[in-house]
Amino acid sequence: MEKNYRPAKNQQSYVLLRRGWTVRRLWIISIIGITGLGLDVVFHTLDTSALSIVFDGAEWNGREFVSDNPPWVLALSWTGHLTFLTAFAMLIVMPKIFFAKGTEKIDSRTGQRWVALKPGRTVRHMWLIALIGVIGLSLDLAFHWVQDGGPEQVLLNGFADNTFPVNALALAAHVLFMIAFMMLMFLPKILFARYTTTMPPIAT
Amino acid sequence: MRRTEIQKVAAVVAAATTLFMTANTLHGAYAHSALAGSGATIKTADKYQTALQLYPKFPSADQKVTLHFTVLDRNNSNVNGVYAAMVMKEKESGKIEAQVPYRFYELGDVSMDYKFHDNEDHVATLFTRVIGDPKYQANPLVADFEIPVGQITTISPGELLIQVVPFTMALVGGLVLLFKKKNWGPQG
Numbered sequence: 001m002e003k004n005y006r007p008a009k010n011q012q013s014y015v016l017l018r019r020g021w022t023v024r025r026l027w028i029i030s031i032i033g034i035t036g037l038g039l040d041v042v043f044h045t046l047d048t049s050a051l052s053i054v055f056d057g058a059e060w061n062g063r064e065f066v067s068d069n070p071p072w073v074l075a076l077s078w079t080g081h082l083t084f085l086t087a088f089a090m091l092i093v094m095p096k097i098f099f100a101k102g103t104e105k106i107d108s109r110t111g112q113r114w115v116a117l118k119p120g121r122t123v124r125h126m127w128l129i130a131l132i133g134v135i136g137l138s139l140d141l142a143f144h145w146v147q148d149g150g151p152e153q154v155l156l157n158g159f160a161d162n163t164f165p166v167n168a169l170a171l172a173a174h175v176l177f178m179i180a181f182m183m184l185m186f187l188p189k190i191l192f193a194r195y196t197t198t199m200p201p202i203a204t
Numbered sequence: 205m206r207r208t209e210i211q212k213v214a215a216v217v218a219a220a221t222t223l224f225m226t227a228n229t230l231h232g233a234y235a236h237s238a239l240a241g242s243g244a245t246i247k248t249a250d251k252y253q254t255a256l257q258l259y260p261k262f263p264s265a266d267q268k269v270t271l272h273f274t275v276l277d278r279n280n281s282n283v284n285g286v287y288a289a290m291v292m293k294e295k296e297s298g299k300i301e302a303q304v305p306y307r308f309y310e311l312g313d314v315s316m317d318y319k320f321h322d323n324e325d326h327v328a329t330l331f332t333r334v335i336g337d338p339k340y341q342a343n344p345l346v347a348d349f350e351i352p353v354g355q356i357t358t359i360s361p362g363e364l365l366i367q368v369v370p371f372t373m374a375l376v377g378g379l380v381l382l383f384k385k386k387n388w389g390p391q392g
Binding site for chain 1: 246262357358368384
């Protein structure tokens with residue numbers, strides 16, 4: 001991404017989207033992510049209970065959570081899940097949080113779009129959310145590694161322990177969810193061609 | 205991309221999800237899916253699946269536990285007519301704690317009560333002879349299941365809230381504060 005900036009306080013920033021990208025198109029990734037998350041809730045509800053989307057590795061028996069994992073592994077589970085769910089929730093509504101409405105301008109020479117970020121929002125904020133997502137995902141990887149014996153269980157969790165259709169549901173949920181999560185985390189790299197504090201003159 | 209295009213994408217994703225779920229439901233109507241979502245441990249060998257469910261799920265020493273094994277065929281249907289035997293061993297020492305001799309089970313559902321003597325990892329091995337299958341009538345189908353005993357962590361909702369609420373508040377509060385800060389230094 002080409003950088004050309006050092007913004008003053010409260011200065012609005014502009015980004016040039018890569019060819020073919022629009023802010024609205026970002027919502028497609030969000031829809032994929034929400035679908036994955038929805039399917040994951042259905043899977044966990046069928047498998048144990050909806051609570052295990054956060055408290056994976058423990059089961060609610062009506063009075064308390066019971067698990068054959070030691071407390072530190074359970075702590076790894078809920079801190080990881082809460083961290084990446086928080087990041088994911090913010091990534092899903094990223095277009096709403098970051099981009100000013102009605103500021104899209106098309107450069108007729110290239111067909112690319114310039115978009116203004118909302119005041120106070122920066123690309124660094126996006127990377128910050130991505131960093132939280134990476135921390136959450138790392139905690140989840142560590143949890144599955146300790147509990148299930150391999151980091152790949154982040155994707156395959158629930159696949160081997162269930163029969164069709166629950167195993168298919170688990171796989172579809174995790175794959176959709178992870179595709180959206182990865183795309184949203186690396187969005188500044190995927191989406192932006194240029195980042196600047198003033199929008200250059202464009203041919204419209 | 206126009207709003208109608210987003211609506212189209214949303215509709216396609218919703219339709220695909222509905223179709224997927226409906227297909228699964230229909231499939232489930234024809235196939236025995238007693239194990240789906242049961243939390244059972246499943247072992248697959250050749251064309252058979254053997255599953256174990258424990259009641260209670262997390263056993264401890266001197267507690268009576270029901271071991272429920274299910275033997276399914278490739279269509280997820282219970283195998284009719286099996287002879288099954290079970291051996292219970294301590295995982296680490298390999299010491300045999302108990303042996304249940306072969307008995308006939310009409311529907312591939314094998315339930316046994318068992319009391320563990322120590323809080324140690326155990327291995328339950330189910331031997332199944334399938335009537336009508338030349339291969340597995342002569343030589344039994346063997347499935348090993350690890351059973352952790354007495355390694356239970358219990359957390360009350362109160363204990364969990366004391367940990368989870370401050371963590372979540374700190375995480376969300378930190379993000380809100382950072383986003384309210386207008387000038388966040390050099391960008392990139």
